[in-house]
Amino acid sequence: MKIRLMYGESYVTYCGYEDYIMDLDKFPELKEKSREEIAKWVYDNSGELSVNDSYQDKNPREDQGNAYEIVPYDENLPVLLDGLGEGGCNWDKIKHEEHYMLFIREEKDEEDETTG
16 A cells, blocks of 8 residues: 655744733633633634733733733723734744654555556
């Protein structure tokens, strides 16, 4: 049996913009969701969420500065979507270089192609 493979490489570029803090007590509907589900929900709903930009970050990450707090929509606060990436890129790097072989399919023998 012959098989067809493909060799590939993958590079993912990560750029760091702002850090955000989110108190799940303010979003009880998210408490049972996974971290990945919460992150997707925040991104998908960023037009309906607000940002407390005066939040006092008690534990800022090195080189990131203070984080903002994501809060339920408040007409007196900025909308999250409007500020995404606004502060500029704090860092960028290429990560997760992968070298891999990918199975494509089984190949027919030449006999199979002529008799088949």
